[in-house]
Amino acid sequence: MASLNIDPDFNTPGHPIFQAADGVCFRFPWEPLVTNSSFFRDLTSIPLPPCDDPDTQEVIPLLSATSIALKLVFQVLSPNKWPRQKVKPFPYEHLEEVFIIADAYDLNAVLECLYKLSNDPFVVFTMAMALRDVAKIELAAHAVMRAAQIHPEIDFLLWIKSPVARAKLHRLREYHKTHITVKLFKHKAKILALSKYHLFNKSCRREPPCSPSTKWDNFCSLAFKEITRAISFIEAGHGPQVIIDAVVAGIGCPTCAGRMSQLMSDAVGSARPGTDGILKLHHFEPWF
Numbered sequence: 626m627a628s629l630n631i632d633p634d635f636n637t638p639g640h641p642i643f644q645a646a647d648g649v650c651f652r653f654p655w656e657p658l659v660t661n662s663s664f665f666r667d668l669t670s671i672p673l674p675p676c677d678d679p680d681t682q683e684v685i686p687l688l689s690a691t692s693i694a695l696k697l698v699f700q701v702l703s704p705n706k707w708p709r710q711k712v713k714p715f716p717y718e719h720l721e722e723v724f725i726i727a728d729a730y731d732l733n734a735v736l737e738c739l740y741k742l743s744n745d746p747f748v749v750f751t752m753a754m755a756l757r758d759v760a761k762i763e764l765a766a767h768a769v770m771r772a773a774q775i776h777p778e779i780d781f782l783l784w785i786k787s788p789v790a791r792a793k794l795h796r797l798r799e800y801h802k803t804h805i806t807v808k809l810f811k812h813k814a815k816i817l818a819l820s821k822y823h824l825f826n827k828s829c830r831r832e833p834p835c836s837p838s839t840k841w842d843n844f845c846s847l848a849f850k851e852i853t854r855a856i857s858f859i860e861a862g863h864g865p866q867v868i869i870d871a872v873v874a875g876i877g878c879p880t881c882a883g884r885m886s887q888l889m890s891d892a893v894g895s896a897r898p899g900t901d902g903i904l905k906l907h908h909f910e911p912w913f
C-alpha cells in the first residue's frame with residue numbers, strides 16, 4: 626500500500642487520519658471535531674470499515690475539503706497548539722474553501738473562531754456576514770469602507786453568500802469616497818484660504834500680471850468666491866473631482882488655478898463624513 630502523504634504539522638500517532646480531496650492527510654484528535662460538529666458526532670457513532678492492512682490505520686476521506694483549508698480548520702480548532710499569530714495570514718483566495726468545509730461538515734464554529742482570531746477586517750467582515758452578526762459586521766465595516774479596494778476574492782464571496790450585504794457595503798464605500806459635508810467643507814476651506822494659502826496671488830508673478838491677480842486684491846477674495854461656487858456643486862451632489870475641476874476651470878491663470886485646486890482638494894479631503902456617521906445614516910438599510 627502506498628505510504629500516506631501526511632502533513633508534518635499534524636502527525637501525532639494515535640490520532641485518526643483525515644484525508645483531504647487532494648490526498649494530503651492529517652492526524653487530528655476526534656474531540657474538538659465531535660464537540661463542534663454534528664457531522665463528526667454522527668461519524669464516530671458509525672463503526673469504521675475493517676482495514677485490509679493491519680499496519681495501516683483507516684483513513685477518513687473528507688472529499689469536500691482542500692488540504693490548505695482543512696489545515697487552517699485544524700489549526701483553528703487547536704488553539705493551544707496554534708496561537709493566533711501562527712494561524713495568520715490566510716490567503717483570501719482560499720476563504721471560500723473554508724466556507725465549503727464549514728457547510729459540508731457542520732463546522733460553523735470554525736468561522737466563529739476565525740473571526741475572533743483574525744485582525745483582518747476583510748476576514749472578520751466576511752465571517753461575520755456568514756454568521757449574520759450585525760454588531761461584528763458594523764465593527765469591521767469601518768476599515769472595509771476605508772480600504773482602497775475590496776479584494777476580488779472577498780467581493781466574490783460576499784456576492785455568493787450575501788448579495789444584499791455586498792450591495793450595502795458598496796453603497797457605503799461609494800458614499801465614503803464621494804460625499805462631502807458642506808458645513809465642514811466651508812469651514813475648512815475658509816480657514817485654509819486665510820491661513821495657508823493667503824499669500825498665493827502675491828507670489829504669482831506673471832508678466833503681464835495674470836487676470837486673477839489684477840482682478841482680486843488678494844487670494845482670499847478669489848478663494849471665498851470659489852468656495853461659494855464649490856458649495857453649489859456639492860449641494861448638487863457632485864463628487865470631489867467634478868467640484869475641483871469645475872472650480873479650477875473658471876480661473877484664467879494656470880499657476881493660480883493649480884493653487885486653488887490644491888486648496889479645494891485639501892478642504893474636500895478634510896470634509897469627508899466619518900465612517901461612524903455613514904453607518905448611522907444607513908442604519909435602517911438591512912445587511913441581509
Ligand SMILES: [Zn+2]
Pocket residue numbers: 829831835836837838878879880881882
Ligand atoms: Zn496667477
